Amino acid sequence: MNFLVIKCGGSIIDQLPDNFYDNIAAIQKQGDWKPIIVHGGGKLINDLLKQTGVKTEFVDGLRVTTEEVLDVVEMALSGAVNKFLVRKLMARTDAYGVSGLDGKLLYAEPVANADKLGLVGTVTEVNTALIEQIVSQGNIPVISPLAGGKGNSRFNINADLAASAIARALHAELCFISDIPGIYRQEQGQKQMLTNVTDRELKQMINEGLIKDGMIPKVRAALEALEHGAGKVTIVNGLADDSLLQLVEGTVAGTTITLSEEAHHV
Numbered sequence: 228m229n230f231l232v233i234k235c236g237g238s239i240i241d242q243l244p245d246n247f248y249d250n251i252a253a254i255q256k257q258g259d260w261k262p263i264i265v266h267g268g269g270k271l272i273n274d275l276l277k278q279t280g281v282k283t284e285f286v287d288g289l290r291v292t293t294e295e296v297l298d299v300v301e302m303a304l305s306g307a308v309n310k311f312l313v314r315k316l317m318a319r320t321d322a323y324g325v326s327g328l329d330g331k332l333l334y335a336e337p338v339a340n341a342d343k344l345g346l347v348g349t350v351t352e353v354n355t356a357l358i359e360q361i362v363s364q365g366n367i368p369v370i371s372p373l374a375g376g377k378g379n380s381r382f383n384i385n386a387d388l389a390a391s392a393i394a395r396a397l398h399a400e401l402c403f404i405s406d407i408p409g410i411y412r413q414e415q416g417q418k419q420m421l422t423n424v425t426d427r428e429l430k431q432m433i434n435e436g437l438i439k440d441g442m443i444p445k446v447r448a449a450l451e452a453l454e455h456g457a458g459k460v461t462i463v464n465g466l467a468d469d470s471l472l473q474l475v476e477g478t479v480a481g482t483t484i485t486l487s488e489e490a491h492h493v
């Protein structure tokens with residue numbers, strides 16, 4: 228089975244046009260690809276935390292997560308955002324919303340720098356049988372990036388990294404939908420969108436400060452996916468008409484990320 232993991236960023240979810248959801252339903256119906264949605268919701272979490280007066284902070288694009296923050300993260304992601312996407316898809320096809328916590332869909336360990344980040348996890352196991360079961364019943368899985376852990380603990384997982392772990396486990400293709408049409412290289416005021424970029428170029432861009440903020444976990448997620456079993460990784464413009472159809476037809480819009488020759492030989 229060919230899986231296509233589509234990661235929808237919180238930066239764009241409330242602006243995605245009907246055509247985006249039509250494309251997902253069309254891809255499922257056509258049958259060559261099984262779409263799986265993994266979503267974020269960073270923007271809504273920020274708004275809710277602001278309303279409740281809880282300060283929020285990021286380290287390298289990852290949210291410092293206390294128990295209090297995690298309650299809001301879970302409410303926003305597994306509640307509002309997950310059900311919004313499920314409703315959008317249910318108007319066109321069958322969809323099944325599930326949190327990464329449910330049925331041990333995602334299992335995590337604390338991140339290496341948990342002293343700084345708190346309850347942020349690294350996914351160590353993906354329950355692929357559960358995802359396959361949801362798909363085999365004709366549903367599009369819609370997954371929120373929470374994970375369970377040792378001793379009934381729970382973790383906040385960056386949605387890009389959750390999508391990457393799922394794509395690796397399923398040997399899927401991975402595509403990121405964000406509020407930018409692709410990766411930019413911005414130098415001396417000139418902004419150029421990259422159609423193709425390698426891991427080597429990306430690592431250099433991170434060192435030069437040309438990749439920042441939320442793009443850091445996205446690039447990390449893309450590289451981890453490519454290095455450990457996922458197929459193609461792209462960043463696609465969800466606002467452009469038929470961008471997902473173009474992706475599966477191989478006439479890509481956006482940025483395709485690939486491993487350089489050296490990386491293939493390691």
Ligand SMILES: Nc1ncnc2c1ncn2[C@@H]1O[C@H](COP(=O)(O)OP(=O)(O)O)[C@@H](O)[C@H]1O
Nearest residue numbers: 236237238405406407410411437438439441442
């Ligand atoms: N080189 C770059 N190219 C494109 N976007 C970049 C780059 N560096 C940093 N970014 C930022 O990354 C953001 C996307 O990440 P993020 O805000 O986490 O989105 P999402 O919620 O979709 O995951 C863009 O809005 C942009 O501000």
Ligand SMILES: CC(=O)N[C@@H](CCC(=O)OP(=O)(O)O)C(=O)O
Nearest residue numbers: 237267268269289290384385386
């Ligand atoms: C650990 C961590 O940073 N978790 C993210 C989960 C949501 C997310 O990743 O949302 P986007 O895709 O919209 O950025 C957070 O708390 O914001």
